[in-house]
Amino acid sequence: MLLIFEQFLNGLQIALLLFLLAAGLTLVFGIMDMVNLAHGSLYMMGAYFAAVFTEWTGSFFLGAALALPAGALLGIVTEIIALRTLYTRDHLDQVLATFGLILFFNELARLMFGAGGMTIETPNWLQGQIEILPGLPYPSYRFLIILVGLLCAAFLYVLVQRTRLGMLIRAGASNREMVGALGINIKQLFTLVFGLGSALAALAGLMAGPVTTVQIGMGDNILILALVVIVIGGIGSLPGAFIAALAIGIIDTMGRAFLPNMLGAFLSPSDASTLATALSSMLIYILMAAVLVLRPAGLFPAPGR
Amino acid sequence: MRPAFQTLALLSTALMAFPFAADDAAAQAAKKIKIGFVTTLSGPNAAYGRDMQNAFNLALDHLGKKMGGVPVEVIYEDDEQKPEVGKQKTEKLLQRDKVDFVAGYIWSNVLLASYKPVLDAQTFLIGTNAGPSQLAGEGCSPYFFAASWQNDQNHMAVGELLNQKGVKKLYMVAPNYAAGVDGTNGVKSLFKGQVIGQDMTKWPDQLDFSGEISKIRAAKPEAVYVFFPGRAGVQFFQQYSQAGLKKDIPVYSAFTIDAVTLKLQKDLVLDTYLTSTWATDLPYAANQKFVADYKKKYNETPAFYGAQSYDAANLIASAVTATKGNLKDKKAVGAALKAAKFDSVRGPFKFGNNNFPIQNVYQQEAYKVSDTEYDLRTVSTVLTAHTDPHAAKCKM
Numbered sequence: 001m002l003l004i005f006e007q008f009l010n011g012l013q014i015a016l017l018l019f020l021l022a023a024g025l026t027l028v029f030g031i032m033d034m035v036n037l038a039h040g041s042l043y044m045m046g047a048y049f050a051a052v053f054t055e056w057t058g059s060f061f062l063g064a065a066l067a068l069p070a071g072a073l074l075g076i077v078t079e080i081i082a083l084r085t086l087y088t089r090d091h092l093d094q095v096l097a098t099f100g101l102i103l104f105f106n107e108l109a110r111l112m113f114g115a116g117g118m119t120i121e122t123p124n125w126l127q128g129q130i131e132i133l134p135g136l137p138y139p140s141y142r143f144l145i146i147l148v149g150l151l152c153a154a155f156l157y158v159l160v161q162r163t164r165l166g167m168l169i170r171a172g173a174s175n176r177e178m179v180g181a182l183g184i185n186i187k188q189l190f191t192l193v194f195g196l197g198s199a200l201a202a203l204a205g206l207m208a209g210p211v212t213t214v215q216i217g218m219g220d221n222i223l224i225l226a227l228v229v230i231v232i233g234g235i236g237s238l239p240g241a242f243i244a245a246l247a248i249g250i251i252d253t254m255g256r257a258f259l260p261n262m263l264g265a266f267l268s269p270s271d272a273s274t275l276a277t278a279l280s281s282m283l284i285y286i287l288m289a290a291v292l293v294l295r296p297a298g299l300f301p302a303p304g305r
Numbered sequence: 306m307r308p309a310f311q312t313l314a315l316l317s318t319a320l321m322a323f324p325f326a327a328d329d330a331a332a333q334a335a336k337k338i339k340i341g342f343v344t345t346l347s348g349p350n351a352a353y354g355r356d357m358q359n360a361f362n363l364a365l366d367h368l369g370k371k372m373g374g375v376p377v378e379v380i381y382e383d384d385e386q387k388p389e390v391g392k393q394k395t396e397k398l399l400q401r402d403k404v405d406f407v408a409g410y411i412w413s414n415v416l417l418a419s420y421k422p423v424l425d426a427q428t429f430l431i432g433t434n435a436g437p438s439q440l441a442g443e444g445c446s447p448y449f450f451a452a453s454w455q456n457d458q459n460h461m462a463v464g465e466l467l468n469q470k471g472v473k474k475l476y477m478v479a480p481n482y483a484a485g486v487d488g489t490n491g492v493k494s495l496f497k498g499q500v501i502g503q504d505m506t507k508w509p510d511q512l513d514f515s516g517e518i519s520k521i522r523a524a525k526p527e528a529v530y531v532f533f534p535g536r537a538g539v540q541f542f543q544q545y546s547q548a549g550l551k552k553d554i555p556v557y558s559a560f561t562i563d564a565v566t567l568k569l570q571k572d573l574v575l576d577t578y579l580t581s582t583w584a585t586d587l588p589y590a591a592n593q594k595f596v597a598d599y600k601k602k603y604n605e606t607p608a609f610y611g612a613q614s615y616d617a618a619n620l621i622a623s624a625v626t627a628t629k630g631n632l633k634d635k636k637a638v639g640a641a642l643k644a645a646k647f648d649s650v651r652g653p654f655k656f657g658n659n660n661f662p663i664q665n666v667y668q669q670e671a672y673k674v675s676d677t678e679y680d681l682r683t684v685s686t687v688l689t690a691h692t693d694p695h696a697a698k699c700k701m
Contacts, residue, residue: 010515115351129549139547215349221510273505
């Protein structure tokens with residue numbers, strides 16, 4: 001029972017990282033109708049920034065506090081220089097251009113930070129464990145990820161549902177032209193949203209850094225999962241991204257954790273683990289396929305799309 | 306999204322397939338030995354490919370960039386750690402560059418996707434890292450030589466080491482690909498205790514091992530065996546330590562700690578057990594020269610990836626010298642390679658009937674050279690002059 005709860009927490013932690021990444025992606029996709037494959041690169045650069053700033057300042061929290069605006073700034077600069085011209089082009093052009101950006105950022109990271117990767121040093125009290133239930137010690141850093149993820153989700157909810165900016169974001173996701181026609185500076189809104197998305201990606205990257213180490217291309221794999229999340233959740237929808245990220249994170253972890261034992265009951269151990277690994281990585285795509293069949297626009301499509 | 310990727314894929318294959326016929330004729334006329342070297346030079350594991358490349362280049366420096374008096378050209382190709390890319394690059398080396406030897410390959414799954422066109426073309430393939438069982442048993446070939454090891458060997462040494470340390474209950478975690486399967490089988494073949502749990506993780510993209518680590522905690526084994534080559538080894542030890550298990554359950558590993566990963570693993574891997582066929586402290590003249598010159602030229606400590614690649618260059622050179630550069634006589638080249646008349650950094654070097662090395666496997670430990678520098682040192686010899694278990698099935 002304790003193991004199930006612990007695995008649930010593991011799943012939750014992955015899910016929340018995924019949500020941070022998917023939130024930015026779904027906003028940009030929903031509001032600007034822009035496929036940004038380079039979102040994973042912003043995740044990676046955020047982690048590198050945090051690693052460098054943490055080394056400079058000697059404090060993980062100062063490093064993180066500096067890395068967030070740096071990530072946002074990098075996103076805004078990328079938007080102004082490279083992406084702005086792509087809004088009117090079709091999705092294929094955007095995919096091609098932002099795929100190029102992935103290669104560019106990977107090479108840039110190699111030149112700036114070396115091919116060897118970096119680690120982010122966390123303070124001692126984050127390297128230990130806390131006993132969240134009697135007999136269940138949990139790594140305190142992973143617990144922090146869960147806290148930060150939940151806080152961020154709450155912050156985004158308030159921002160999008162309760163503020164003027166949020167109203168514009170929601171309006172933009174429903175009908176871009178109409179927002180422009182009503183006299184809103186859409187260019188500025190786009191840049192702002194892109195900066196926000198980049199900061200969220202950087203946050204996800206820097207939170208993942210101490211767990212998975214900072215390395216070139218670290219955003220490429222998780223980006224694919226984030227794309228699955230926004231497809232399941234409905235493009236442009238933050239609640240959708242949240243629910244979908246939770247579903248994927250927990251299904252993925254639970255599948256990996258318990259399928260091998262369940263299959264082991266009637267298969268040889270090596271066959272069971274081969275089949276279980278294959279099945280648990282397939283589960284999320286099966287979920288995506290099922291959602292696409294039943295609700296082609298995703299679980300929570302933005303109204304008017 | 307899908308049409309977009311398809312277009313991309315079509316575009317890239319079209320570019321690859323476009324025949325470049327210009328330089329073929331010239332290549333044959335020039336008296337030059339061409340070696341194609343496939344390794345991972347981009348992505349998170351680029352540092353390991355770089356280690357191989359550095360060592361191979363260093364060997365060529367030592368050889369005066371000539372083998373048997375003939376100038377050597379090496380063409381490096383990046384497999385991006387992807388089987389399909391490795392195969393493409395290998396075919397390019399064979400068809401466009403018309404190389405005389407193919408060498409390299411870190412990853413078993415990349416090698417398994419790539420070896421067939423090389424062997425079909427009757428070109429010699431010198432593996433400098435991956436040593437999958439598929440090429441060591443019934444599938445052995447007179448054109449394939451492993452300058453490294455057969456995958457099982459280091460893991461079998463882990464199994465034996467566990468027996469020596471009196472471990473009775475073991476938990477195993479390894480990635481789910483060819484080398485992970487060889488690895489877990491290798492440990493089990495010699496380990497006399499009970500395996501109370503085994504997880505095979507998704508390879509290469511799973512980097513979060515929280516689920517597996519939680520299961521280890523719940524299973525309460527006496528020891529954990531892991532095999533996570535390359536960057537994944539850093540992530541595993543980091544997360545294992547964050548979970549607080551390092552002080553309770555000792556870790557035994559193979560191919561998971563090396564000079565490159567140590568730069569990031571640092572204290573996380575002190576007081577753990579590992580096995581390997583090579584370390585910087587092996588007391589052979591060739592090894593000491595290799596280590597000293599590598600450090601001088603690149604200002605870094607070489608890893609086993611590099612050591613094996615250095616051996617591979619010298620192995621190829623020995624065959625070219627023995628046949629006086631006449632590479633057309635495949636039989637003679639094969640015999641010269643098999644004779645392995647070169648000074649290995651691993652001391653006495655000998656091929657078994659399946660062209661995989663017969664060699665010692667050592668227990669090693671990580672230690673602090675200085676405040677910032679870490680290295681591996683040899684503790685004991687676990688397996689002596691060890692022949693891999695698949696050799697018996699090879700009919701050569």
